[in-house]
Amino acid sequence: xxxxxxxxxxxxxxxxxxxxxxxxxxxxxxxxxxxxxxxxxxxxxxxxxxxxxxxxxxxxxxxxxxxxxxxxxxxxxxxxxxxxxxxxxxxxxxxxxxx
Amino acid sequence: xxxxxxxxxxxxxxxxxxxxxxxxxxxxxxxxxxxxxxxxxxxxxxxxxxxxxxxxxxxxxxxxxxxxxxxxxxxxxxxxxxxxxxxxxxxxxxxxxxxxxxxxxxxxxxxxxxxxxxxxxxxxxxxxxxxxxxxxxxxxxxxxxxxxxxxxxxxxxxxxxxxxxxxxxxxxxxxxxxxxxxxxxxxxxxxxxxxxxxxxxxxxxxxxxxxxxxxxxxxxxxxxxxxxxxxxxxxxxxxxxxxxxxxxxxxxxxxxxxxxxxxxxxxxxxxxxxxxxxxxxxxxxxxxxxxxxxxxxxxxxxxxxxxxxxxxxxxxxxxxxxxxxxxxxxxxxxxxxxxxxxxxxxxxxxxxxxxxxxxxxxxxxxxxxxxxxxxxxxxxxxxxxxxxxxxxxxxxxxxxxxxxxxxxxxxx
Numbered sequence: 429x430x431x432x433x434x435x436x437x438x439x440x441x442x443x444x445x446x447x448x449x450x451x452x453x454x455x456x457x458x459x460x461x462x463x464x465x466x467x468x469x470x471x472x473x474x475x476x477x478x479x480x481x482x483x484x485x486x487x488x489x490x491x492x493x494x495x496x497x498x499x500x501x502x503x504x505x506x507x508x509x510x511x512x513x514x515x516x517x518x519x520x521x522x523x524x525x526x527x
Numbered sequence: 528x529x530x531x532x533x534x535x536x537x538x539x540x541x542x543x544x545x546x547x548x549x550x551x552x553x554x555x556x557x558x559x560x561x562x563x564x565x566x567x568x569x570x571x572x573x574x575x576x577x578x579x580x581x582x583x584x585x586x587x588x589x590x591x592x593x594x595x596x597x598x599x600x601x602x603x604x605x606x607x608x609x610x611x612x613x614x615x616x617x618x619x620x621x622x623x624x625x626x627x628x629x630x631x632x633x634x635x636x637x638x639x640x641x642x643x644x645x646x647x648x649x650x651x652x653x654x655x656x657x658x659x660x661x662x663x664x665x666x667x668x669x670x671x672x673x674x675x676x677x678x679x680x681x682x683x684x685x686x687x688x689x690x691x692x693x694x695x696x697x698x699x700x701x702x703x704x705x706x707x708x709x710x711x712x713x714x715x716x717x718x719x720x721x722x723x724x725x726x727x728x729x730x731x732x733x734x735x736x737x738x739x740x741x742x743x744x745x746x747x748x749x750x751x752x753x754x755x756x757x758x759x760x761x762x763x764x765x766x767x768x769x770x771x772x773x774x775x776x777x778x779x780x781x782x783x784x785x786x787x788x789x790x791x792x793x794x795x796x797x798x799x800x801x802x803x804x805x806x807x808x809x810x811x812x813x814x815x816x817x818x819x820x821x822x823x824x825x826x827x828x829x830x831x832x833x834x835x836x837x838x839x840x841x842x843x844x845x846x847x848x849x850x851x852x853x854x855x856x857x858x859x860x861x862x863x864x865x866x867x868x869x870x871x872x873x874x875x876x877x878x879x880x881x882x883x884x885x886x887x888x889x890x891x892x893x894x895x896x897x898x899x900x901x902x903x904x905x906x907x908x909x910x911x912x913x914x915x916x917x918x919x920x921x922x923x924x925x926x927x928x929x930x931x932x933x934x935x936x937x938x939x
Contacts, residue, residue, distance in 0.1 A: 447824035471776035
């Protein structure tokens with residue numbers, strides 16, 4: 429049974445969460461990107477074997493959206509954190525301008 | 528027991544005829560198919576049979592049929608939701624109907640009838656829509672009432688006791704089950720007999736691309752010079768496509784299944800319930816072959832889990848209250864390459880010579896023959912057959928998706 433640590437609620441069974449796919453930041457100005465870049469954002473996945481950053485939604489819990497670093501081969505969850513926090517350069521670089 | 532078999536047994540293992548031979552890897556082939564499953568082997572067979580192309584290699588990481596082809600719940604049907612889907616899967620089922628004769632190998636096709644149960648009004652409407660779409664394309668499907676369901680499957684709980692009572696069903700008489708391993712072996716045997724080289728324990732490690740064209744495939748047994756490659760690796764599809772620099776809209780999710788101990792024959796039809804995320808059939812050995820929906824997150828792990836077993840068993844008991852004491856023998860998982868519209872991705876890619884037959888998710892096995900045939904035509908002639916044009920990779924950029932979520936599988 430996979431346990432995810434919700435930043436609000438603590439360690440909970442994965443059945444309380446909904447998988448939100450790989451972390452893929454939305455282009456800051458959707459009108460300014462090329463069609464290929466938009467398709468990349470909308471549809472294309474990395475789907476790599478190994479640790480990836482991904483979204484989870486604590487749907488049947490507190491409703492929080494959180495990020496997790498999980499190994500797709502072993503399912504080991506390295507850490508979970510909130511977007512924009514925890515000093516993570518990749519997710520913090522979006523600033524707070526995301527809507 | 529045949530006299531030939533008896534004689535061969537006495538003569539010792541060395542005398543037994545081989546279904547497919549072992550060859551040394553050549554340093555060049557006209558075409559290389561990466562992935563030795565039903566799709567890859569079917570493509571190799573039709574390349575040889577329909578187009579006379581026999582200088583072909585199938586490279587398989589472990590043993591043929593070790594991926595989804597060996598792990599599915601062996602259901603074949605053509606009762607899909609979109610006209611393109613119905614046409615496509617029906618072409619496949621038609622090939623399956625003649626496959627034993629074609630391959631001279633018993634694939635044990637049992638077209639016993641396939642029921643998709645409806646547990647809600649909206650579900651009944653979808654089943655009706657599927658029935659009508661099927662009939663428009665010439666496929667036999669119809670909506671039936673609980674009284675008719677009871678005649679086909681008396682052990683189903685058709686009372687109002689279950690939480691989601693059965694209101695109707697989509698009855699598809701040509702649907703049924705098949706021996707999935709036999710399909711792999713039959714295609715391998717016939718492809719090999721026609722001169723195709725099947726290389727097991729040969730993993731692709733890289734794809735050479737120069738000026739936007741494929742020039743070779745690197746494997747653990749050596750490098751192959753070729754300008755035509757097919758990626759038929761299902762759940763590992765993006766790993767191979769990354770080697771060619773092609774990014775795909777697919778996510779890999781595990782799909783589990785289990786079989787029970789053998790029981791006396793009582794279930795003559797294939798039962799599927801979309802609402803309950805469950806499907807069940809009884810094999811020729813008497814085992815109940817049971818499956819459900821994909822694991823809830825992307826993963827390359829093929830472990831089975833207790834929560835899957837508990838969940839599926841609970842749903843199956845709601846359908847068949849006679850089964851609580853039946854023992855589960857074996858549980859396993861395979862990897863499914865899931866796309867956003869539950870339709871496959873077939874055909875050319877931006878890299879010339881690099882073709883894909885992917886995105887088959889949880890519904891690839893039943894399409895093996897037609898995939899092999901159409902992709903063989905593409906590889907041999909360079910023209911994309913009309914039947915697979917709706918499944919092109921560019922449809923995502925063109926926003927022309929083929930939405931088969933309502934009929935491709937369960938529980939999505």
